[in-house]
Amino acid sequence: DTGVSQNPRHKITKRGQNVTFRCDPISEHNRLYWYRQTLGQGPEFLTYFQNEAQLEKSRLLSDRFSAERPKGSFSTLEIQRTEQGDSAMYLCASSETTGTDYGYTFGSGTRLTVV
C-alpha cells in the first residue's frame, strides 16, 4: 500500500472556474477526511465519510463545495465558481474505526491557486 494518494499535486485555476480533486485512501481504511490548510495556519476540518456516507460537514464547506465518496473507496472534492479565498492546500486523510492503534494517515495534499 502506498498510503493516501492525492491528485493533482498542484492546480492553478482562474477565478470562477470549477475544480475537482481526488483522494485515494489506504484501502482498508473506512473513514476519509478532507481538510483545508492556508499559509501559517493549521489544517481546518471540512468534511468526512465513513464508507460512502458523509457523516459531518463543517460550516467552512459552503454551497460551492461538494464532496463524494462513491462506493466507499476514493473521494472527490469539487469547488464550483472558485474564488481567490479558496487558494489553499487541500488535505485528505484516512483512518480505521476499529482497533486501538487508530490514527490518521495524511496525503501530501493538493495545492490550489486561484488567480
Place this chain on the structure above:
Amino acid sequence: GDSVTQMEGPVTLSEEAFLTINCTYTATGYPSLFWYVQYPGEGLQLLLKATKADDKGSNKGFEATYRKETTSFHLEKGSVQVSDSAVYFCALSRNSGNTPLVFGKGTRLSVIA
C-alpha cells in the same frame, strides 16, 4: 467549541538544545491529544499521541504528557537535531479518536548546527 492553542513560532534552537513547544486545549469531555509534524515538502505525520489523562506519548525522543488539570499537552525533546526542523501541530480529537481533528496553528522549529 473545541480549540487548540500552541505557542507561536518560529522557534530557532542550536543543535542539542532542549525543546519545549507549549500546547493547551479547550474541549468538552475527554479528548485524545496528538502532535503531528510536517517536514518541508512532506505531508503531516503523526508524531505521538495520548488518549487519557496522565498518559505520556513518546516517539523519536519527543515526549508529551496529557495534563487534564492544566488542559495541556506540551511537546518536549531533550536534545534537538537539525533533522528535527519542521512545523509541529498540536491537535485534539473528540471522544476516543477517529473523529475530526482540531489543530493548532502550528509552530515552526528551525535547528541550526
